[in-house]
Amino acid sequence: MIRCLAVDDEAYATKIIADYISKVPYLTLLGTTTSAIEALTRVQGGEIDLIFLDIQMPDLTGIQFLKLYGGKCKVILTTAYPEYALDGFEHDVVDYLLKPIAFDRFLKAAQKAFNLINLVKEQVAIPAPVVNTTIAVNNQTDYMFIKGESKNKFLKVDYNDILYIEGLKNYVSVFTSAQRIVTYQSLRDLETTLPKPPFYRVHKSYIISVDKIRMVDGNTVYIGDQSIPIGETYRDGFLGMIREAE
Incomplete structure (x- = not known):
């Protein structure tokens, strides 16, 4: 069960979120508040x-909250x-x-949060399998640098840590076993x-690491608890690759 808090300076807005939460079986509401400072404490x-x-919000805006909360929970901005939107995604929010x-639309965002929270729990609970980390191809390195949220900040990400990548118009979200960038x-x-293998584009919005696939079922790839659709344009090539590996 995912423990939720609804925060909005307008009480009627928190009532709407509370009502939506009550309709989703895997969400439970721990409270609502019109104070971002109270929310930060909780x-x-x-x-x-x-x-x-x-x-x-007065006193403390949502963006200021994101700079202070220390990543102690997942956040969906309303x-x-x-x-x-950009400010939110630069602070690693689940959805906007x-x-x-x-x-x-609320349910879609809740499902994304559910998948992310459970994926992290799964990675913590289950030791990572031993895999071949030598994925350099044509003298490529086995890592890349990703531009961070501030000038001259770059994050080093090992290819072997990447689960999948999601496109967001002119932005991408890189999902690893520990974080979303x-x-x-x-x-x-x-x-x-990206080196091929292990990376393969399966949809206009998704690139996956084939090494991280848990299951392919019909037109869906599963990585952990995350379900990723296989686009029609990419289906034949991807499924052909899978069959060759049998």
């Missing part, structure tokens, strides 16, 4: 797994202002919900730099 106490956080929030780059450009 999050730092370690009792919250997922927070639904408004951005425009706001009427789309211009803050624009008000008024439809329940189907959002950076300004197109999925197409990144695809050209």
Whole structure:
């Protein structure tokens, strides 16, 4: 069960989120608050797994909250202002919900949070399998550097740690066993730099590490608990590769 907190300076907005949470079996509401400072205290106490956080709030804005909370839980932003989307993703939020929030869009964001939280738990609970880390091809290195959220900040990421990569228009989210990294780059450009194998594009929005596949079922790839669709354009090539490996 994922423990949730709804934070918005308008009480009626927290009631909407609370109602939506009550309809999702794997979510449980621990409380609502109109104070970001109170929310920060509860999050730092370690009792919250997922927070639904408004951005425009007095005393402490949602973006200021993200700079202070220390990554102690997952965050889904809820706001009427789309211009803050980039700021949110640079702070590793799960999703960005624009008000008024439809329940189907809320459910999609909740499912993403569920997959991320359980993927981290799975990686902690189960020792990682021993795999061949020598994935350099044509004298390539076995790592890459990803531009961080500030100038001249770059994060070194080993290819072997990457589970999958999701495209977000002009941004990509790189999911590893320990974290999600959002950076300004197109999925197409990144695809050209990744070694093949183990990386394979299976959808217009996804590149996966074949080494990390748990199961392929029909038109879906499973990596941990994350389900990734196989796009029609990429289906024949990908399934052909899978059959050759039998």
